[in-house]
Amino acid sequence: MDMKNWTTGTQCVAKKEHCKPKAGEILYHKGDVLTLVGPGTRKGEYRARHNTTGVEGLVSGSNLREREALRIDPKLSLMPWFHGKISGLQAVSKLKPTEDGLFLVRESVRHPGDFVLCVCFSQKVFHYHVIFQNNKLSIDNKEFFYNLIDMIEFYSRSQGALATVLLKHKKKEGTKSAESKLLKSGWLLDLSKLTLGEILGQGEFGAVFEGEYAGQRVAVKNIKCDVTAQAFLEETSVMTNLHHKNLVQLLGVILHNGLHIVTELMTKGNLVNYLRTRGRFAVSVTQLLRFALDVCEGMEHLECKKLLHRDLAGRNILVSEDTVAKISDFGLAKVSSTATDNSKLPVKWTAPEALKSKKFSTQSDVWSYGVLLWEIFSFGRQPYPKMSVRDVRERVDQGYRMDPPDECPPHVYSIMSSCWETEPKKRPAFHKLRDTLEKELGKLHA
Template sequence: MTMPMDQNHQQHQEAWSRGTQVVANYNFEGSSPDDLPFKKGDVLTIVQPTKDPNWYKGKNESGKEGMVPATYVQKRKEVHLQAMPWYHGKISREEAEALLNDFREEGDFLVRDSVHFQGDYTLSIYFEGMVDHYRIIAKHNKLEVDGGDCLFDNLIQLVEHYQNDADGLCTKLIRALPKKGDSFGAVRIQDFEAGGWVIQKKDLQEIELIGRGEFGDVYKGLYKNQFVAVKQLKDQDRAAQAFLKEASVMTSLRHPNLVQLIGVVLGDTIRLVTEFMGKGNLVEYLRSRGRSVIQKKDQIDFATDTCAAMEYLESKKLVHRDLAARNILINENNTAKVSDFGLAKYGDYSTEGGKFPIKWTAPEALKNNNFSNKSDMWSYGILLWELYSFGRVPYPRIPLADVVMHVEKGYRMEAPEGCPKQIYSLMLRAWNLNPAERPTFKEALQELQNLRSTTV
């Protein structure tokens, strides 16, 4: 089995291991029964290398296996956020002027959220003893400086342009005034294309509306003869970057208990295409079936599946921030998977503003915006309570405004009826006011696996 090769063509940077995902750059018809035919854009999984470095054994999304020529495919690449140290988020005009007047250097600049136009930005520049402000308008998934002629995909592209050329501004952008603390990032659309994540709209069929999310509607769809979930961005102008950030996080994640990103459809309407979870979210699953259908074995399976996913995120120092039963999805095989990475971010960090689900969020995160894997563990304790109470809303009979006060005074929810002692013990440890005293997901997973082995 041989294939013509350009001697100067380097097929790939490294040998691909079992489980590596690759995307086809060309159509391949195959020349023998051992080959695996595929079309450009198909996603394949490497089953094993062969003695010939130009060929791999792979399988397609239907599970069919065969030989794959290495030069016809590329490894899928993670899409990373690009740093934006000059982005200061929600600060006022007065605060921006005070910061720039502290340094008084010609061409110093920062970018902030627009105070008067939600979804737009403001570029503030120090020049000739004054601070000039320019509105950056978000329109049709593009950005432009008010009065300018150029359109940009994101803030990074815009800033780079005006660093090279004033192009109608009072001066070129010379020195970024960095924000202390948070590091913000932006996503470049071309990185999804280069990474092999782009799906063509013509290959995707939307069948029916199945839900509504923070950013837009979710449809059941069909892609390459498999059912998928299609999350469609509702407000292009204001949410495109947040939507793409969720997708960028998902490109770096691969675990059997995380909902997998299949690809992104770009264009006038951005769509995130993920695996389809036929039994919906865990809250509705619990409430619609109840104790007569759901057994203790199901509950410990769901608890362990979720914890396994969170242990994986913990190992990658990724904080979910919105862990709750509503964000756990169940597939036809009764496997639970963590979804909704719209708020996820790497590392311990603080964030300004934003609304968080109070009953699920750790006290230190609510009070100080300090999110970590340990604040995720607090949320996991609440999720366990939801699971063993068959989908009840946490803190029943306590007004929402009083929950934090009760918790800080030592109140903890009682064990749900029939909840195993080991599970309730884990909940209580997850709800320790001192984050350092809470278990890690790795520790919790070991306990749950032991309990699962004895649950019938």
């Protein structure tokens, strides 16, 4: 990509050291990530903000390369050294030619479900049976781990009970190491710069912590289970493609105790709680419209990237320190249009055609956006109050739609209703919704 075409917001990785900055320039080291904030004073120069120090200054474009987005690649594995169910003999033949510290992990053929760590040392292969107890893994009953990723990480640093420290993994054919890919593309963060603070919440996949990364306040989602972490790798790849002021920004990931996904910290929590705890006396109609517009602009960005969110709801909208609403939780964001598991769908927010025949589209995201607008203007009430999920499914199919929330401006209710057209094609696109909301905001300020 030609340097001159980099736009504001592009993230770049430093190709070399720049330790003696001149006046107005920025100090950075090779591998540091910088965000471009505008053009510089000379040709080929940019103003940039250092992602970890937050310092702004000038930088020469020739010292930077664009931070690559990760492609969703099913071959990308957090455990490229895991070979699945193979026998001890097969493992030995895979570890040829033997070199000290070469290793792989396999599932035992004789004891299905048990793992074995196979390590080369002085021309021999040692097979260490991994003991599983109290939901933890161990080789010697002294060191305990939550998962294989942790175990391998530990023994790559210290020998412990093994014949040698683990030096080099034997990659399973057809896999690529997520770690080296993350490192190369500039998304792997440095564990030593992360401090974890208090726990913000406990999700079904693991905990979310408040923390600090190199001086910036961050939120950290920690996923301990290997299988889930692998699935979240997809969410992470989606997020590396997205830079927008109304989407929660991914800063990077750390591989330690499973997977840590590090994002900007949204100090004011989710939108539903924000509105419930403040209510109509503290939050003006202008502010409600601003939130609606924030989400609409974020969704318009997903729409132009041909991504679907599929779980757009107030609980997945977070509010920043300066009261900007941003979309989070791209866990279900997919390019494809058929869902796999219907049981987990949030029925009250999901369009009828998506519930019935799993037809997901930008138009089904627009339906959910209508429900989100209702949440915003009812100050965080649960949609379809007093109705069971089953009733909602049946009644909506028969044409039932929610009444406007108390004191909801009529124009806003007509926007909601337009999102709930039975025929998906008749629903407005996000860029049309944005125009309408901007006009509404304009009227209030006229």
